[in-house]
Amino acid sequence: MSYVSLQSITKKFGDVEILKGVDLEIEHHQFTVLLGPSGCGKSTTLRLVAGLEPVSGGKIFIDERDVTDLEPRERDIAMVFQNYALYPTMTVEQNMSFGLKAQNMPASDIRTAVHNAAELLGITPLLARKPGELSGGQQQRVAIGRAIVRQPKLFLFDEPLSNLDAKLRVETRSEILSLHQRLGATTIYVTHDQEEAMTMADKIVIMNQGQIEQQGTPEDVFFRPVSRMVAGFIGSPVMNFFNGVGTANGAIETQVGTFEGFPQIRAGQKVEVGVRPDDLIPAEKGETTITGKVLLSELLGVRAIIHLKTQHGLAFKAVVDHEIYRDMKSADEASFTVRDGRLHVFDSESGKRI
Amino acid sequence: MFSFSSRSARIAAFFAIAVALLIVLFPFVWVFLESIKPASFGGKPDVWLFPPTSDNWNNVLLQSDVPANILNSFVVAFSTVAIALLVGCPAAYAFSRFRGYQGARYSILAAEMMPPAILILPFFLVLYHLQMIDSLAGVIAAHLSFVVPVVTWFLIGFFDEVPRDLENQAMVDGYTRFQAFYKVILPAVRPGIGAAGVFGFVLSWNDLFYALLLTGGESRTLPVAIAGYWTFRGVDMGKMAVAILIAVIPVLILSFFIQKHLVRGIGGGAVKY
Numbered sequence: 365m366s367y368v369s370l371q372s373i374t375k376k377f378g379d380v381e382i383l384k385g386v387d388l389e390i391e392h393h394q395f396t397v398l399l400g401p402s403g404c405g406k407s408t409t410l411r412l413v414a415g416l417e418p419v420s421g422g423k424i425f426i427d428e429r430d431v432t433d434l435e436p437r438e439r440d441i442a443m444v445f446q447n448y449a450l451y452p453t454m455t456v457e458q459n460m461s462f463g464l465k466a467q468n469m470p471a472s473d474i475r476t477a478v479h480n481a482a483e484l485l486g487i488t489p490l491l492a493r494k495p496g497e498l499s500g501g502q503q504q505r506v507a508i509g510r511a512i513v514r515q516p517k518l519f520l521f522d523e524p525l526s527n528l529d530a531k532l533r534v535e536t537r538s539e540i541l542s543l544h545q546r547l548g549a550t551t552i553y554v555t556h557d558q559e560e561a562m563t564m565a566d567k568i569v570i571m572n573q574g575q576i577e578q579q580g581t582p583e584d585v586f587f588r589p590v591s592r593m594v595a596g597f598i599g600s601p602v603m604n605f606f607n608g609v610g611t612a613n614g615a616i617e618t619q620v621g622t623f624e625g626f627p628q629i630r631a632g633q634k635v636e637v638g639v640r641p642d643d644l645i646p647a648e649k650g651e652t653t654i655t656g657k658v659l660l661s662e663l664l665g666v667r668a669i670i671h672l673k674t675q676h677g678l679a680f681k682a683v684v685d686h687e688i689y690r691d692m693k694s695a696d697e698a699s700f701t702v703r704d705g706r707l708h709v710f711d712s713e714s715g716k717r718i
Numbered sequence: 719m720f721s722f723s724s725r726s727a728r729i730a731a732f733f734a735i736a737v738a739l740l741i742v743l744f745p746f747v748w749v750f751l752e753s754i755k756p757a758s759f760g761g762k763p764d765v766w767l768f769p770p771t772s773d774n775w776n777n778v779l780l781q782s783d784v785p786a787n788i789l790n791s792f793v794v795a796f797s798t799v800a801i802a803l804l805v806g807c808p809a810a811y812a813f814s815r816f817r818g819y820q821g822a823r824y825s826i827l828a829a830e831m832m833p834p835a836i837l838i839l840p841f842f843l844v845l846y847h848l849q850m851i852d853s854l855a856g857v858i859a860a861h862l863s864f865v866v867p868v869v870t871w872f873l874i875g876f877f878d879e880v881p882r883d884l885e886n887q888a889m890v891d892g893y894t895r896f897q898a899f900y901k902v903i904l905p906a907v908r909p910g911i912g913a914a915g916v917f918g919f920v921l922s923w924n925d926l927f928y929a930l931l932l933t934g935g936e937s938r939t940l941p942v943a944i945a946g947y948w949t950f951r952g953v954d955m956g957k958m959a960v961a962i963l964i965a966v967i968p969v970l971i972l973s974f975f976i977q978k979h980l981v982r983g984i985g986g987g988a989v990k991y
């Protein structure tokens with residue numbers, strides 16, 4: 365059995381089934397990110413693992429122990445909440461000591477542990493302050509410090525960076541990562557920010573409407589999305605989609621052109637063809653192309669996003685280098701071809717990858 | 719909103735406040751004057767010039783039962799508040815965290831809607847059979863009937879403002895829900911508890927209705943004593959004025975400390991939309 369194991373977990377609030385059978389295996393020392401649109405059940409999953417809500421069905425194991433019916437305090441986990449949940453009446457030091465006191469650790473050991481953790485996070489000068497006297501970033505560090513000082517079996521994070529500004533978010537992200545590499549703590553991390561997920565995760569779990577849509581490495585979900593939902597959710601700017609129909613000889617006809625080499629396609633099958641803006645490369649003469657009118661272009665730096673519209677009125681985007689951007693932004697039309705092997709095809713009805 | 723930037727508006731505002739203060743403070747000034755008025759001028763409210771005397775103060779403080787009545791009032795108010803907080807804190811916390819029908823919290827005000835005249839007879843009968851008429855415990859019990867709901871209502875709003883994740887954090891940190899409640903949540907609402915306590919104290923301290931009917935001799939509280947200066951021979955205005963001032967002073971002092979929490983507390987658990 366894996367280090368953490370969720371087996372057929374369901375959760376109902378009243379009559380509404382929020383989680384519809386979640387199976388998840390997490391290895392020791394792994395950093396797992398739960399990713400998905402708002403309301404898909406990420407926080408609920410985390411709260412079930414923490415024991416803050418009872419499951420409606422299924423079992424949860426942590427380190428070979430069935431914790432399904434245990435209280436949060438019996439599960440040996442630490443959690444960092446979105447709003448940090450620092451105890452407002454206690455100093456930083458008391459905040460960090462609070463969990464160790466519950467374990468009846470001797471006061472001198474608590475002091476040592478807290479000071480070591482504070483040193484590691486660079487918050488020693490803050491130890492005597494109250495949470496109200498800290499900036500958002502400092503509160504965040506204290507919350508993380510309070511979690512690591514306990515050395516729990518499992519770390520749970522619920523969108524811990526969402527209240528920070530963009531720059532601090534990126535900094536803290538790498539800090540959490542290096543902390544993870546140093547401590548090797550098994551972690552479940554919830555976010556709806558796909559960039560956070562891609563950069564941090566050993567394993568990404570994409571949730572949708574109370575179910576796991578896909579789980580795998582960041583490469584897996586980015587390069588081989590199993591469904592239209594995952595393909596549209598991962599990647600920025602979002603993937604371009606075109607409707608198409610299968611032909612008898614394994615080709616797909618779309619309004620932007622015909623794509624060949626899909627023997628598994630049935631004639632008349634309705635599909636969606638997806639291609640990432642980064643996988644559209646400026647076409648040479650004589651290639652199969654997607655052509656569009658240039659509407660707008662945004663320079664990001666080295667790269668630029670070109671917004672286009674086909675002659676049938678379908679909008680799509682392409683990401684190009686800035687030299688190409690210079691020619692394209694003043695051009696009327698631009699033609700692209702799809703990078704080899706980077707075309708994704710999904711069945712329109714089931715949404716599944718073909 | 720309009721601004722007080724123009725000179726004339728400021729003068730108008732000044733006068734408005736002055737008039738309001740005059741209206742509010744006049745009774746206090748008048749009662750104070752009555753308390754130092756010699757008996758020979760008693761019953762003549764329109765006399766403003768007289769040689770001041772300390773007779774009334776001496777009499778009330780040294781020769782009457784009023785000091786004992788003050789003590790009774792303190793015992794009743796303190797006990798009522800202590801019990802009301804002991805009951806009200808967990809109750810308010812439960813109402814605050816309750817996820818079901820949000821109108822439920824208003825039910826605690828139901829007792830408050832009933833006119834005390836309806837409750838007093840059952841109270842009297844029950845206490846009579848328990849042989850607790852004219853006992854402080856009886857008054858305390860009666861006061862709890864309106865102080866507990868008010869204190870609870872008052873506290874719900876303060877608990878509502880403490881995020882649930884705070885107790886969740888404590889539970890993950892190794893504590894039971896009850897430990898989380900008293901180690902983390904209660905300290906976080908301390909200002910609210912203080913304000914609710916003061917509010918409940920004043921309610922009990924000022925009560926005349928229940929105390930008048932449930933106490934007689936030994937257990938008379940201060941408001942009952944004040945009323946006692948109104949006899950069939952007339953009102954003993956000078957002594958009554960002294961007792962009134964003594965009754966009002968703690969209320970004024972306490973109100974000053976909680977004023978900033980008062981509005982929030984009275985808004986209480988009104989569900990925010």
Ligand SMILES: Nc1ncnc2c1ncn2[C@@H]1O[C@H](COP(=O)(O)OP(=O)(O)OP(=O)(O)O)[C@@H](O)[C@H]1O
Nearest residue numbers: 377382400401402403404405406407408409556817
């Ligand atoms: N205590 C509750 N009672 C009833 N419904 C709830 C409760 N908690 C969550 N839900 C519902 O469960 C669904 C999933 O909520 P959850 O908080 O897990 O979403 P999430 O994936 O974390 O979303 P977000 O990214 O917005 O945080 C939502 O539709 C929410 O309204």
Ligand SMILES: [Mg+2]
Nearest residue numbers: 406407408522
């Ligand atoms: Mg959430």
